[in-house]
Amino acid sequence: MEGTGADGGRGRAGGEPGRTEMAALLGDNAEDLYENAPCGYLSTRLDGRIVKINGTLLKWLGMRREEVVGHKRFSDLLTVGGRLYHETHFAPLLTMQGEVSGVALDLVAADRGVLPVLATSVVRTGTDGEPLLIRTTLLDARDRRAYERELLRARREAEHERVRLQRLATTLQRSLLPPVLVSVPGLDVAAHYHIASSDEVGGDFYDLFPLASGSWGFFLGDVRGKGAEAAAVASLARYTLRAAAVYDRDPARVLGALNSVLIDGENVDEEPRFCTAIFGRLAPEGEDRGFRVALASGGHPPAVLMRSDGSADFLPTPGGQLVGVLRDADFTGTVVHLGLGDTLLLYTDGLPEAHTATGDGRYGDEALLEFTRALAPTSAPAAIEALTALLDSLGQGLDDDTALLALSVPAVPAPEPAAGRPGSREP
């Protein structure tokens, strides 16, 4: 718009400034810019005493030049808290770096009003590099600081919510697992649950519980996915398996019951709900003779049986399909004998699928088998302890929740060793 003649003939055609504008531009000299800049300027001696101050800053402070220059230090203009900050952070940094930028401080005006500013200071040095004085620019930061306070408040709230969420996730997680494993006469049991993220509930679950006629049910499973939905399915799976086990002795049919519940209860607009699980029934075979274990698997990684003779192998449960996908899913069972000194290990795929730096990038079934072969013969508590250490050693590579459940029959105490037994170092 400038110089078009529309402003009463002050300008000439051709875009050059008119006389009044020219005068205004000429008047915008360095002196005037300093005095009336849209920010506060302050020059102080190295001890902080103010030697020069601009009109803008005096106006903000509501002070006269003569009461400031030569009488006040920069820190005198600050709130007490700001003065502490200035002394402990701002001034030392300025001495060491020669400059400090964008520090939030509060000025106290003559009327005791507080004015938030952002302060930037540089040390001006002489030709010999000796520091001479400190130049400080102060920007009015009322809006910015109000905004930052909002951010700080939001951050505090977010932190608070995160703690709440974690507590909720932990509580929910705990509800999927038995608080303590029941004790089974003649059996050692141990379990471990590795939580990959404290913010989210995982979908792994296990349980061990008494059934009528002196037998025991146990299961371990893994709902695909994470979060509240997975937890809800895990919870459903847990009480369905417990209820089904009461009226059906066959583990394969217990899994079948869970399969029906998951499919029938499915809402068309919901994500499909399915899981993998191993269900088993333990029946004691008499004094010191171990247990008969009937097992069925629905798409779950095979259990490992570590024998008292030091061998260890996967326990194949062929044909097991995922639970909750096909209406006529087929779950086949198997029966094993858990003798004295034998240990049965159930786990979720967090362990074999943990990321490692070696091999094909996963921990893998082979490594697990090797690990358990090195362990055998063992006991449930010892196996869980060793596997927990293994999980810990996988560190960040273990990015999924992992549940472990081990059952073992104590070995009969070895008879007192006779003198001169093989391997003895006695001459």
Next chain:
Amino acid sequence: MDVWRRNRVTVTGPEDGPVVVLSHGFGCDQNLWRLVVPLLDDRFRVVVFDHVGAGRSDMSAWDAEKYSTVEGYAQDVVAVCREFAPVPVTFVGHSVSAMMGVVASVQEPELFEKLVLLTPSPRYVDDAGYRGGFSAEDIEELLDSLESNYLGWSATMAPVIMGTPDRPELGEELTNSFCRTDPEIARVFARTTFLSDHRAALAGVTVPTLVAQSARDAIAPPEVGAYVHAHIPGSELVTLDATGHCPQLSAPRATADAIASFVLER
């Protein structure tokens, strides 16, 4: 526990020289001594270190409970000084570190030859019959200032915290590259510093002590220095011609001279 790594202990100067341990206070790290060290390490074995949570100390050693008391820091001071045993050290504590020295020397006097308390204050908040210079509200204001000022922390540490080392632009150095602290840690240390009270500990100091105050110090004014001097039996008082709470930066020569002549004093 490796004290040298935990506290980033750095030693310069002749091995057979008298050992002088310089301990920084709240707000910065061992960098605070950078102008004084070269003025001392021609004659003395000069030791500087970072308190846990400051500078390049081992952050995994941070424990909000331990370091919420001056006594917690004093344990570390004892551990650092013990590294030089059986040679007793002269411990120079700046600001809140002065009280760490007081506490440590009362606990383990045999580790200390002498104490230099630089701009000390046994209590910052006013009390009946005692003027520390601050009110509890003032300290809250300081905590607000800490929260509003990250001074190079967030940007430089962000990639580590957020686990995004593949975004190097997040790790660009800010201008305020010294004395960066995790704001959470700074908050705890600020409370430890400004809300503790060690007036009662002063009388228990048995080691020869020099109280060195700054002529113009808004945090530890002359009457506080005089209080410390009056309550430590047999202590000496010197007023450095310096402005501000950090005479080791504003008047490094005067500070170094005061330390050196006190160490060499018979």
